[in-house]
């Protein structure tokens with residue numbers, strides 16, 4: 001049986017072998033992990049206990065998986081587009097899009113780049129009950145840390161629940177380490193409009209502050225409210241986007257993923273590729 005001391009020892013051991021990332025954080029409370037995709041070694045980590053044990057909804061970092069599942073199943077055709085009405089309410093909660101009016105209809109790639117809730121919620125109505133949960137294949141744990149809390153994916157029932165799951169607000173909980181593993185897997189297989197969308201997020205969408213000069217970064221932001229009402233921000237991604245060497249996750253208390261998580265990831269990646 002693992003004692004708390006041995007668990008902490010393993011976590012601290014992982015932290016000591018990897019480079020500390022604290023200097024990229026400023027005052028933000030949170031965690032980050034930088035993973036080498038070829039050796040599957042942790043290159044850098046800040047607050048490994050949080051990375052392994054902070055169980056949260058993924059929020060909009062879920063969208064590339066949801067859009068990818070729709071495209072893979074043929075339920076979303078690559079050319080399909082809808083104008084975004086900006087406002088959105090699901091189950092009595094506001095999920096109004098944070099992007100400005102774009103003037104052109106949203107497609108799969110621009111919807112990921114702009115993190116368009118309306119696009120994803122609209123097409124998520126085409127999922128069967130439980131379909132997205134089956135398609136996700138999120139690893140329960142990353143295997144990177146000694147005592148990880150397992151992520152949870154549950155089948156979504158009614159239409160609204162399927163919409164909420166597709167935007168990462170219901171029936172999925174992940175740790176930062178778990179989401180990193182999911183993005184590491186995504187890095188090896190993402191192509192087409194999903195990869196275009198993840199690149200677009202950094203080029204012209206919500207992840208612009210994760211951009212690194214001379215290196216094309218693919219990634220996605222998210223912003224969620226935890227059960228205590230605290231705003232938690234996400235960035236998950238990989239680089240270089242077309243021949244990935246590293247994946248990174250940042251999770252912190254903050255206002256929005258675009259403002260508070262993406263720039264931390266940008267600084268971590270800039271150091272790696274300088």
Ligand SMILES: [Zn+2]
Nearest residue numbers: 084097116117
């Ligand atoms: Zn939108």
